[in-house]
Amino acid sequence: MERTPDGLQATQLGNSALLALIGGYLDGFTYVGHGHVFANAMTGNVVLLGVNLVTGSWHQGLRHLLPIITFFFGISAAKAVGWGAQRKVIRYPYLTVLVVEICVLLGLSFLPSSTPDFWITTSIAFASSMQVETFREVNGYAFNTTFTTGNLRTLSENLFDWFFAGRTEEARGRMWDFSVICLAFFLGAAGGGFGTLHLGNRALWVDVLLLVFVLLRLLPKRGQEAVHA
Numbered sequence: 001m002e003r004t005p006d007g008l009q010a011t012q013l014g015n016s017a018l019l020a021l022i023g024g025y026l027d028g029f030t031y032v033g034h035g036h037v038f039a040n041a042m043t044g045n046v047v048l049l050g051v052n053l054v055t056g057s058w059h060q061g062l063r064h065l066l067p068i069i070t071f072f073f074g075i076s077a078a079k080a081v082g083w084g085a086q087r088k089v090i091r092y093p094y095l096t097v098l099v100v101e102i103c104v105l106l107g108l109s110f111l112p113s114s115t116p117d118f119w120i121t122t123s124i125a126f127a128s129s130m131q132v133e134t135f136r137e138v139n140g141y142a143f144n145t146t147f148t149t150g151n152l153r154t155l156s157e158n159l160f161d162w163f164f165a166g167r168t169e170e171a172r173g174r175m176w177d178f179s180v181i182c183l184a185f186f187l188g189a190a191g192g193g194f195g196t197l198h199l200g201n202r203a204l205w206v207d208v209l210l211l212v213f214v215l216l217r218l219l220p221k222r223g224q225e226a227v228h229a
Helices: 013-033 042-054 058-086 093-109 117-134 149-164 169-218
Strands: 009-011 135-138
Touching: 013 117, 013 135, 013 169, 042 058, 058 093, 058 117, 093 117, 093 169, 117 135, 149 169
Parallel strands: 009 135
Antiparallel strands: none
């Protein structure tokens, strides 16, 4: 992992794909198991909020509004962590964000199935928005770990460049990177939906283990500020 000039984290493909898998898993988990609400895809929540409002489904609309609000708080929290890193208060901001996300998901995994959905969806929206704000580059290119529209756009652009604008190594590399990331997100979403149906909130243990694995891969070695995964 490399530190970008503005303090954001640039991850290489292995960790990027794992983070996309984690992000897709959370969306599948909340959509299937907690009121058809997206944990990460705020576009979907905004659309469903608007549809529910015009159809008079105010209670259902509130389900989508609360994650949107906590998304703002999560972004602010991640910015605060980065601010602390710039002032030498927090040494490893990316590890801090991963620890927060692990703690949130681990706590939610022990909640009973009778827990109101909004506690689950808003907490996950907060944690995942910290992730998407912190991990924003793969091999030098912007990408998203918790939603996939921008990743699909980048993949489409590079498919076009490869076939019609000359088969450059850059286009080939980006095409491979974003194919892997988009596939990881899809597999994560399918796994999250499947896990929720069979394990309930305990399905979050899968994401907790994946996050711990990513954290261990990113731990700096002695005398190093970051590792190259």
